[in-house]
Each structure stands twice: as C-alpha cells, then as structure tokens.
Amino acid sequence: QQQVRQSPQSLTVWEGETAILNCSYENSAFDYFPWYQQFPGEGPALLISILSVSDKKEDGRFTIFFNKREKKLSLHIADSQPGDSATYFCAASEVNTNTGKLTFGDGTVLTVKP
Amino acid sequence: EAAVTQSPRSKVAVTGGKVTLSCHQTNNHDYMYWYRQDTGHGLRLIHYSYVADSTEKGDIPDGYKASRPSQENFSLILELASLSQTAVYFCASSEGLGGRNYAEQFFGPGTRLTVL
Numbered sequence: 001q002q003q004v005r006q007s008p009q010s011l012t013v014w015e016g017e018t019a020i021l022n023c024s025y026e027n028s029a030f031d032y033f034p035w036y037q038q039f040p041g042e043g044p045a046l047l048i049s050i051l052s053v054s055d056k057k058e059d060g061r062f063t064i065f066f067n068k069r070e071k072k073l074s075l076h077i078a079d080s081q082p083g084d085s086a087t088y089f090c091a092a093s094e095v096n097t098n099t100g101k102l103t104f105g106d107g108t109v110l111t112v113k114p
Numbered sequence: 115e116a117a118v119t120q121s122p123r124s125k126v127a128v129t130g131g132k133v134t135l136s137c138h139q140t141n142n143h144d145y146m147y148w149y150r151q152d153t154g155h156g157l158r159l160i161h162y163s164y165v166a167d168s169t170e171k172g173d174i175p176d177g178y179k180a181s182r183p184s185q186e187n188f189s190l191i192l193e194l195a196s197l198s199q200t201a202v203y204f205c206a207s208s209e210g211l212g213g214r215n216y217a218e219q220f221f222g223p224g225t226r227l228t229v230l
Contacts, residue, residue, distance in 0.1 A: 004156075032216040043118075043204050043221030044157070089156055095216045099164075100145050100208055101172065102219065104156030 003027055004092050006105035014113050019077040021108045023090030026071070030092035034102070035064065035075050038087045047088070048075070051095075080112045117141060118222035120205050126228045133192040135225050137205030144210040146188040147219065148172070148180060150201040157204060163188060164210075195229045202226050 005024050013019045023033070031052040036044035050057040050064045050073070057064045061080075066073045077084055087109050091102040118139045127133045137146065145164050149157035159172030161180035169180040177199060179191040188207075192199055203225045208217040 006156075034218070041223075043206075043223050045221065046218045049218075091156075093216055099162070099170070100147075100217060100219070101159055101162065102147075102157075103173075104149075104158070106154065106156045 003103045004105040010109040012111045019080045021075040024072045029094045032093040036089040082112045085112050120222040124226040127195045135190040137188045139207040143207035145208045147206040148190045149204045200229045
C-alpha cells in the first residue's frame, strides 16, 4: 500500500499559468510534508514544506494548501516558468519518531511550455 | 551551502559481485540517509544513521548493508549484487533534528548503478 500518492503523473502547462500538483497520504501520523524538486541528473532539493498545524504555506510563486481532514495537500506554482520544468516529489514524515525518515510519492513531471 | 558528494557517479557491476557506494558530507550534519530511486518512481529509504558507528534499517534494507565510520562518511554495501538492485542511489544528510524533530535533507548527485 503506497503511503504517499501523487497526481497527475505528468502535467504540461503554458508559461504564465498556474500549475497544480496534488498529493494524498494514508498515515494519519504524518505531520511534516516537504516538497522536493528534481532536475534530470541531479539529486532532489527542498522547495517548500509545511507542518500539519498549518493549512497554507507560501514562498514566492510556490504555495502549499493542506487539508488535514481529507489527508490531501497540493502545490500551486503560480506564473509558471520554463525553468520550473522538473519532477516534483511530495514527501511525508512523522516528527514524533525523531528519525527524520521521509516517505516519498512517485512524483509529478512538470513541463512548462514557453 | 550543504555539500554532499557521492562516488562513483556511475558503476557497472556483475551479478553476485560486491559493490560499495560512498557518500561524504562536509556540513557537520548528524543524520545521513541512503535512498534508491527506480525509473519513474520516488525515493525509498534503505538505511540511515544519526551517529557515527551506528546505522538503522530503513524501509527496504534487504540485500544492503551500511557503514558509518565517521560523521562525514556513510557507505552502502551490496555484498551480492543482483539485477533487481539496478537503480540510482542517493545519499542525503541533515542536521540534528533538535526540538523540531524534522530537518531539511540535502541530497547528493546520485550514483547510477547497473547490475548485469
């Protein structure tokens, strides 16, 4: 049973549009949700994160919306740029285990067309 | 900025052979992690360590051993490599979790392992 699910698998938007990437999870104990961005041939890099006590987190063009009751969250990328083309991973962690272990989804491949 | 390096960057191994992947970090981080990534999928945790000379099993430890001889170095060992272990392997490090109990993980560039 996959603990973290992402949709869609791939997404294409035009430059300037808002891209919406979705994530859902099974484990109610997850309470830390980072999103990682990965370019081909590189390791993932932290983009933005949220704790379950919040329902929204903004950082520039990137916003996470979080719904604890439905165990869903989404990453909105406003004014998408071709340089945003990458794979985006939603991850989750239980902070009270004190291990830092992350469980990753399978990712969404975003393509931004100029 | 966090610096995590991995060696080799790519390797071809034969089935049944021994493979050692190395990771080095210069950030004075306490925690280190090994993940594998299969094509089209996310990362899965193999082993991790929060202090030198100690390692912990992750979610998919079977067929892998880990070694943390110092704070800076963390190795992943495949004693008997198998075809199913063909993947990209990523090492990551993070500072001590502290009172927050979570911390950003900094990833290396990955090692592409092909087992023939």
